Amino acid sequence: AIRITQSPSSLSASTGDRVTITCRASQGISSYLAWYQQKPGKAPKLLIYAASTLQSGVPSRFSGSGSGTDFTLTISCLQSEDFATYYCQQYYSYPRTFGGGTKVEIK
Amino acid sequence: EVQLVESGGGLVQPGGSLRLSCSASGFTFSSYAMHWVRQAPGKGLEYVSAISSNGGSTYYADSVKGRFTISRDNSKNTLYLQMSSLRAEDTAVYYCVKSLTGSSPYFDYWGQGTLVTVSS
Numbered sequence: 001a002i003r004i005t006q007s008p009s010s011l012s013a014s015t016g017d018r019v020t021i022t023c024r025a026s027q028g029i030s031s032y033l034a035w036y037q038q039k040p041g042k043a044p045k046l047l048i049y050a051a052s053t054l055q056s057g058v059p060s061r062f063s064g065s066g067s068g069t070d071f072t073l074t075i076s077c078l079q080s081e082d083f084a085t086y087y088c089q090q091y092y093s094y095p096r097t098f099g100g101g102t103k104v105e106i107k
Numbered sequence: 108e109v110q111l112v113e114s115g116g117g118l119v120q121p122g123g124s125l126r127l128s129c130s131a132s133g134f135t136f137s138s139y140a141m142h143w144v145r146q147a148p149g150k151g152l153e154y155v156s157a158i159s160s161n162g163g164s165t166y167y168a169d170s171v172k173g174r175f176t177i178s179r180d181n182s183k184n185t186l187y188l189q190m191s192s193l194r195a196e197d198t199a200v201y202y203c204v205k206s207l208t209g210s211s212p213y214f215d216y217w218g219q220g221t222l223v224t225v226s227s
Contacts (some may be wrong), residue, residue, distance in 0.1 A: 046215055
């Protein structure tokens with residue numbers, strides 16, 4: 001199975017900050033990576049697919065980059081509604097493994 | 108509007124069985140692969156199982172292989188997960204998830220989840 005290492009596991013930031021979360025795959029996955037946002041008690045919500053394509057309706061302050069083994073999610077100007085947990089996931093092969101998550105908290 | 112509604116969760120004793128259902132609407136159910144993903148309390152997401160659009164192919168995580176069975180009834184637009192020999196570590200919210208087909212099969216819609224608690 002492909003392992004996905006996500007970092008950091010948590011971070012504290014202020015509204016307006018630029019935030020970066022990274023994921024590293026244990027082997028090359030081309031651009032078969034998605035990013036999800038999850039708020040407490042809710043299902044994950046798709047933000048980005050194909051490593052860098054923004055899902056319809058997702059604010060443009062979210063962006064993704066990378067290919068192969070190294071990927072990044074950036075929130076350019078953190079808003080209050082962005083405080084949540086973020087997960088990356090590879091869909092290159094089965095099992096469709098997830099990163100361990102990054103909890104973005106208010107500083 | 109795509110909707111995925113899980114049901115069937117609840118409290119079950121270790122060694123017991125439970126069947127989860129996921130009722131789908133708002134899309135052509137028979138055209139898409141479907142998945143189950145779970146999340147233990149306070150933990151991250153764990154991939155559980157997948158089934159192809161026509162039910163001909165299935166996948167199971169090692170942690171559930173031989174105990175869980177995924178199936179679908181395309182005439183009823185419903186996905187199932189039959190769980191047996193349940194263990195405490197199977198306690199989690201179980202999500203029904205739809206993926207796209209073709210060259211970029213990412214997960215585009217998730218249900219709200221159903222809680223399974225395995226405890227005596």
